[in-house]
Amino acid sequence: MVNKYYIKELLKNEKLFLNKKILIEGWVRSIRYSIFVSLNDGSTVKNLQIILQKNLDKSILKKITIGTSIKVVGFIEKSLGREQSIELKSIYLYIHKSVDTTYIQKSILQPKKHTLEKLRKQAHLRFQTNIFSCIMRIRHYTSFCIHKYFNKKNFFYIHTPIITTSNCEGNSKMFHITTIDNNSTLSYKDYYKDFFKKKTYLSVSGQLEAESAAIGLGKVYTFGPVFRAENSNTSKHLAEFWMVEPEIAFYDLNDNINLAEDCIKNIIKYVLYNCLDDLYFLEKNLKKWNNKKQDFLINRLKFVLKKPFQRINYTEAIKIINKEYKKIKYNPIVWGMDFQSEHEQFLVNKYFNIPIVIYNYPSCIKPFYMKINEDGLTVKAMDIIFPYIGEIIGGSQREERYEFLINRIKKTKISKKNLWWYIETRLFGSVPHSGFGLGLDRLIQFITGMKNIRDVIPFPRTPNNAEF
């Protein structure tokens, strides 16, 4: 009986495995000189070199093509080559499934430089490429760390519904859910005869439900997919994306910002510690593709950890932009307008040169649930803006006062009807509370240096694209 191991385990403890007989399974990345096979099993970006038996039949050898899945039993030995310190000398080989060379040619497995667009078109095969498997491992560690972080801080993980009746953002377009089919004489307007006897949608956020959970459980978070039916064709938007939304009772805006900053920094630290091989690989390749001379990925991550984020209120931010706009040839901005992405990028990349937190936005550009300040004009909102990708977190202290909430809803012309339960929470032990939404995919974009958000999620959903 031979034990099976994964490449990550072998490389972590090379000496322990020397001269040991082991079993390994994976996919062929390349075959050289008829005896050297680079095998990858997904556990790490690094490959294990397999030395095939010298007298292997030619017909077998021909079957060991790129992408072929194999099982090998052999002895771990010190490698004579330069690129690796150990290798597996094979004594038994089993081919699970050989890949025909004509298929390889048509696929992204072909050992060539492929564009990320090409990889996207073969999203079902992307997991077999180095770059995408690196990103997926980082995505895993990021998600895992989020649970770890909140668990350690005594938050409870709340599963908020994916099917909802309310639109928390007020103006986001939502996906309508119905069981009425096209052939029916009913239309989607006959929602009172539909499955739920209500108009239902895919959730754009779990916030409202999380708020009611926080009033009782104290500290909660949601982490799941959310859906936006906006027709946005950009490198930063998805129709289905993953969002982390903590919601905390007795937290004010400042506590909220502190939590958000600590959370992001914690995740980055965790990824730096656990995904260094993947980050090195990405850095090496991004450098090549972007024709950059300097390493930038890992330094950028370390840089975020170094200093506190710059906190600035909306009104001050406007002043800075209007003072500097002539120099930078951007449009000036009037109080009450939202920032354009060039404004945000100016503040982050040029003016402060660190991630920034902008808070106390005018109430007219923010949703109804945010707590209004004493000035009556601004709300206790905060956005965290990161270099290159822009807004990564949006949050606020919530309006916990019943009358103020009602007033705000009236002003924003949102229907109270479906929100009755949310409003009612303000009558039962309402407390100051805060929360934020962290876009997981955007955070991973920043960590991995991917320019397009479609390259950090396994099967992206965007307008016109749900192929896989």
Next chain:
RNA sequence: UCCUCAGUAGCUCAGUAGGUAGAGCACCUGACUGUUAAUCAGGUUGUCGCUGGUUCGAUCCCAGCCUGAGGAGCCA
């Protein structure tokens, strides 16, 4: 949704200032027991995104459409 750009071999791309196309790699055949996307020799490969128009003739010019990318808006 708007603006800009692109679509040529399996991949990355060049090209034709209107006369149906080429490079590198891949692939195929052969050689090779220490390679690192191995090397050497020989060989194959295309509705030049789709539809229509102008023309003796369109991959090239014009129009429409489709697909993709970058940017903007919406936001996470």
